[in-house]
Amino acid sequence: MIFAKVPLHYTKMTQPAAINTKICGISTLEAARVAAREGAAFLGFIHFAKSPRHLTLDAMAALMQAIRDDGIVLPLVSVTVNPDEAQLTVLRDTVKPDMVQLHGHETPERVAEVKALTGLPVIKAISVSDAQDLVAAKAYEYSADYLLFDAKAPRDAAMPGGLGLSFDWTLLAGRQWQKPWFLAGGLDPDNAAEAVQISGAKSVDVSSGVESAPGVKSTELISRFLRNAKAL
Secondary structure, eight states: OTTTTSOGGGGOOSOOOSSEEEEOOOOSHHHHHHHHHTTOSEEEEEEOTTSTTBOOHHHHHHHHHHHHHTTOOSOEEEEESSOOHHHHHHIIIIIOOSEEEEOSSOOHHHHHHHHHHHOSOEEEEEEESSHHHHHHHGGGGGTOSEEEEEEOOOTTOSOSSOSOOOOOGGGTTTOOOSSOEEEOSSOOTTTHHHHHHHHOOSEEEESGGGEEETTEEOHHHHHHHHHHHHHO
């Protein structure tokens, strides 16, 4: 199992929903509490200065500690973009997430290096606009623990993800992967069921789709999204 390097108590979660859900861009304890209460499987925290969900590494470390002190037992994921060795060392030694998500232009070889340096499972985000992007994604199956398929950002976009954009979900239908994968990009409480039905996803990732404004998580939308996921 891919949680081999995550403490075993992380398997002792509330009975999981049929669809595993990652709520990404968490920036408050309140949002984490609601997500955990409603059955989220993962919580994501973003370190990328151009994102409205950005947390400094010190702030991320403090929030993760507060979440753990609050008794929330879920894998906590640090999301980074093209991190260097210095940033990865701080993540490993100070932030201490349970997993790392790479959302930049990291190569399969770089993913393996990140795993070796941090000793943590890695989620690799793959930007998708057409079938060729999925062919290229196969190279990551041998170094990443999870794949995450997100819509490819426009050429002039400031961020690689979290833009509320979706891609053609039929591109994923019927495809087989060696590693577990998330569907991301433009999901919200109203379209999640359709996205899962079309793509065949067993895990989904949502960020902007559960916000009342960029970077501001809505506890109502988090609850709706997770309840709809449970219903699947």
